[in-house]
Amino acid sequence: MNPILVEVVRGNRVESFHRGSAVVVDANGRVIQAWGEVERPIYTRSAVKPLQALPLVASGAADRFGLTNAEISLACGSHAGEPLHVATAESMLRKAGQDSSCLECGVHWPLGESAVRELASLGHSPTPLHNNCSGKHAGFICLACHRGHDPAGYVQPDHPAMQEVTTALVEATGSLLDDSCRAVDGCSIPTFAMPLRCLATGFARLGTGHNLTPSLASAAARIRVAIAAEPVMLAGSGRFDTRVITAFGEAVISKCGAEGVAAAAIPGHGLGLAVKIDDGAGRAAEVAMAVLLRRNLTAPLADYDELSRLAKVPLRNWNGTVVGQVRAGPPWSAE
Amino acid sequence: MNPILVEVVRGNRVESFHRGSAVVVDANGRVIQAWGEVERPIYTRSAVKPLQALPLVASGAADRFGLTNAEISLACGSHAGEPLHVATAESMLRKAGQDSSCLECGVHWPLGESAVRELASLGHSPTPLHNNCSGKHAGFICLACHRGHDPAGYVQPDHPAMQEVTTALVEATGSLLDDSCRAVDGCSIPTFAMPLRCLATGFARLGTGHNLTPSLASAAARIRVAIAAEPVMLAGSGRFDTRVITAFGEAVISKCGAEGVAAAAIPGHGLGLAVKIDDGAGRAAEVAMAVLLRRNLTAPLADYDELSRLAKVPLRNWNGTVVGQVRAGPPWSAE
Numbered sequence: 001m002n003p004i005l006v007e008v009v010r011g012n013r014v015e016s017f018h019r020g021s022a023v024v025v026d027a028n029g030r031v032i033q034a035w036g037e038v039e040r041p042i043y044t045r046s047a048v049k050p051l052q053a054l055p056l057v058a059s060g061a062a063d064r065f066g067l068t069n070a071e072i073s074l075a076c077g078s079h080a081g082e083p084l085h086v087a088t089a090e091s092m093l094r095k096a097g098q099d100s101s102c103l104e105c106g107v108h109w110p111l112g113e114s115a116v117r118e119l120a121s122l123g124h125s126p127t128p129l130h131n132n133c134s135g136k137h138a139g140f141i142c143l144a145c146h147r148g149h150d151p152a153g154y155v156q157p158d159h160p161a162m163q164e165v166t167t168a169l170v171e172a173t174g175s176l177l178d179d180s181c182r183a184v185d186g187c188s189i190p191t192f193a194m195p196l197r198c199l200a201t202g203f204a205r206l207g208t209g210h211n212l213t214p215s216l217a218s219a220a221a222r223i224r225v226a227i228a229a230e231p232v233m234l235a236g237s238g239r240f241d242t243r244v245i246t247a248f249g250e251a252v253i254s255k256c257g258a259e260g261v262a263a264a265a266i267p268g269h270g271l272g273l274a275v276k277i278d279d280g281a282g283r284a285a286e287v288a289m290a291v292l293l294r295r296n297l298t299a300p301l302a303d304y305d306e307l308s309r310l311a312k313v314p315l316r317n318w319n320g321t322v323v324g325q326v327r328a329g330p331p332w333s334a335e
Numbered sequence: 336m337n338p339i340l341v342e343v344v345r346g347n348r349v350e351s352f353h354r355g356s357a358v359v360v361d362a363n364g365r366v367i368q369a370w371g372e373v374e375r376p377i378y379t380r381s382a383v384k385p386l387q388a389l390p391l392v393a394s395g396a397a398d399r400f401g402l403t404n405a406e407i408s409l410a411c412g413s414h415a416g417e418p419l420h421v422a423t424a425e426s427m428l429r430k431a432g433q434d435s436s437c438l439e440c441g442v443h444w445p446l447g448e449s450a451v452r453e454l455a456s457l458g459h460s461p462t463p464l465h466n467n468c469s470g471k472h473a474g475f476i477c478l479a480c481h482r483g484h485d486p487a488g489y490v491q492p493d494h495p496a497m498q499e500v501t502t503a504l505v506e507a508t509g510s511l512l513d514d515s516c517r518a519v520d521g522c523s524i525p526t527f528a529m530p531l532r533c534l535a536t537g538f539a540r541l542g543t544g545h546n547l548t549p550s551l552a553s554a555a556a557r558i559r560v561a562i563a564a565e566p567v568m569l570a571g572s573g574r575f576d577t578r579v580i581t582a583f584g585e586a587v588i589s590k591c592g593a594e595g596v597a598a599a600a601i602p603g604h605g606l607g608l609a610v611k612i613d614d615g616a617g618r619a620a621e622v623a624m625a626v627l628l629r630r631n632l633t634a635p636l637a638d639y640d641e642l643s644r645l646a647k648v649p650l651r652n653w654n655g656t657v658v659g660q661v662r663a664g665p666p667w668s669a670e
Contacts, residue, residue, distance in 0.1 A: 001336070008594070008615060011518025013528055015378050016594050016615030019354075043350050106653025109452075113444065120455035131653060183346025184658040193348055259343070259351050279614035280343060280351030318441025318466060323519040 002036035003331050006284035010324035018284035020277040021196050022292055026270050027210035029174055029201040035331055041181060041193035042276045045257030049136050050076040050223055051202045054168040056139040057219035061146035065095040072226035073233035074135030080236025081110020081130040088233060089129050092138035096145040103128035104155045105137045105187040112236050133187035155188040171216060173202035186258060196274045199263050204272025207253060207265025227253055240286045247303035252293060262289040271296055283326055287311055291328045337371035338666050341619035345659035353619035355612035356531050357627055361605050362545035364509055364536040370666055376516060376528035377611045380592030384471050385411040385558055386537045389503040391474040392554035396481035400430040407561035408568035409470030415571025416445020416465040424464050427473035431480040438463035439490045440472045440522040447571050468522035490523040503551060508537035521593060531609045534598050539607025542588060542600030562588055575621045582638035587628060597624040606631055618661055622646055626663045
């Protein structure tokens with residue numbers, strides 16, 4: 001039974017609450033702090049995208065195609081479908097000699113509400129470029145083209161580009177990822193179940209390069225620079241990961257995924273952090289991760305004010321009055 | 336500790352799960368079936384709207400202003416902000432000699448995604464009429480005007496119209512609703528915490544009229560007719576409550592609320608049903624309510640096919656492939 005990590009308060013009562021697990025590890029996978037069942041396999045979903053982008057850089061594809069920081073950050077991101085995100089994904093494909101017809105991620109209206117309204121106001125419909133995963137997919141296509149593979153079918157587990165991505169995931173996380181733990185993600189690529197501890201380990205290694213091959217370690221360093229330089233590409237205006245990285249630069253990498261997953265690295269302390277909310281709520285994963293970051297970042301790294309805002313989120317009614325809050329649960333309530 | 340009522344499955348694993356409580360009662364408040372903590376007070380949120388509409392009818396306001404079935408159903412609803420919803424709320428206000436400037440619910444973009452896109456494509460911004468609660472608020476304003484009160488401030492707990500609404504809630508649910516259990520809802524009116532059993536009792540009485548004063552019982556009957564005649568006003572195209580009531584007509588009243596609350600009545604069996612998901616997830620409340628309805632509706636009342644679709648919801652990726660499902664949890668897994 002996982003503990004209550006996050007509470008939603010209205011008036012003087014807890015209206016809803018979120019159980020989950022959370023873990024902090026070092027780059028050897030040693031558990032420093034843990035709450036709940038951190039060995040139970042969970043699907044890592046989009047939290048693992050920065051690790052899935054390692055082969056794009058390590059293979060030399062990013063250099064060969066002259067990918068910018070913005071493009072590498074987008075390849076690690078779940079973007080909001082803002083015009084800049086769409087243009088950046090398109091640019092990546094163009095550099096590999098491809099176009100959006102190669103994308104196999106499917107189509108959805110942008111994650112960002114204002115992006116939806118902007119698109120609709122222009123009388124347009126979304127394309128695969130608006131899919132929040134289009135940057136990641138463009139990265140896979142760049143990798144396939146660089147290796148000389150036909151990109152068609154790159155979402156399939158047995159496509160050589162996807163196999164290279166999975167191999168990097170295994171190396172970074174230390175988790176054996178076989179068919180028994182594979183399912184299909186929202187964007188049609190494989191998503192693997194692994195212990196939460198392994199997701200955190202992957203981020204500790206992404207943050208430090210420790211226990212990675214030299215080429216993956218070098219790719220991790222390049223990815224850290226890109227994300228810190230272009231945090232809006234990782235998520236979007238006002239969204240959690242973008243706010244955290246904007247506040248901390250290279251001191252923190254943060255990446256959320258669907259169904260209440262969040263992962264982060266604190267390179268300066270050699271730590272990897274991960275959260276899974278049992279019920280899949282993103283609001284709770286964000287608050288829990290903000291609390292974990294605040295607990296583990298020591299001065300002078302931190303913009304604690306921004307973390308405190310993210311760790312205690314006011315609930316407002318439609319007239320703007322504060323009527324409650326989303327806040328840390330009992331294990332962290334003294335903080 | 337509440338049981339796992341709903342599971343979210345991806346591939347061959349449970350990815351996320353939702354704990355909660357559920358109860359079935361008769362109009363005396365006698366518990367017929369229960370799962371989890373049904374005596375713990377929960378905020379009923381918008382699930383209670385059909386009960387909050389009782390004074391609109393019982394006072395004579397609905398008759399005096401010639402409210403139609405569509406208008407009465409909208410007064411009980413959380414609408415999607417579709418053009419028909421907006422026009423209907425506006426019509427209610429006009430009949431009371433008022434306009435949208437009276438609404439104190441605040442403004443938000445429509446709940447319905449297609450309604451958002453339609454509004455944006457016209458270059459318009461939302462008004463208070465697009466607030467999902469505008470029909471309920473228009474009903475409060477009709478009640479205030481009928482009673483000869485200035486409607487200004489009708490959202491406050493001490494406004495005479497709101498006091499009449501609260502008195503009806505107390506009578507219907509049998510729960511003492513004092514200041515200690517009051518908070519502020521998203522639309523600025525009071526929301527009260529009460530045992531889940533009491534919410535279900537209120538719906539059993541709404542469905543049957545039993546244990547209500549004659550005027551509230553008569554109002555309940557009028558509300559049942561209105562909702563059954565105009566289910567799209569209660570929610571919107573393709574939404575849960577609208578689908579259930581479209582399938583069952585007067586045999587079921589179903590009303591969901593924010594933070595994982597759902598309530599229903601089966602008038603023909605004299606039953607009231609209620610669900611609260613611990614973590615506030617609407618997807619889980621809907622599946623749990625569909626299961627409860629399927630368990631409790633006996634032939635020839637039921638469109639079991641529609642209930643089965645609502646009780647086991649496929650998860651598709653953005654290419655349309657089924658990659659998982661939202662389904663009943665262990666207590667109901669044999670069903």
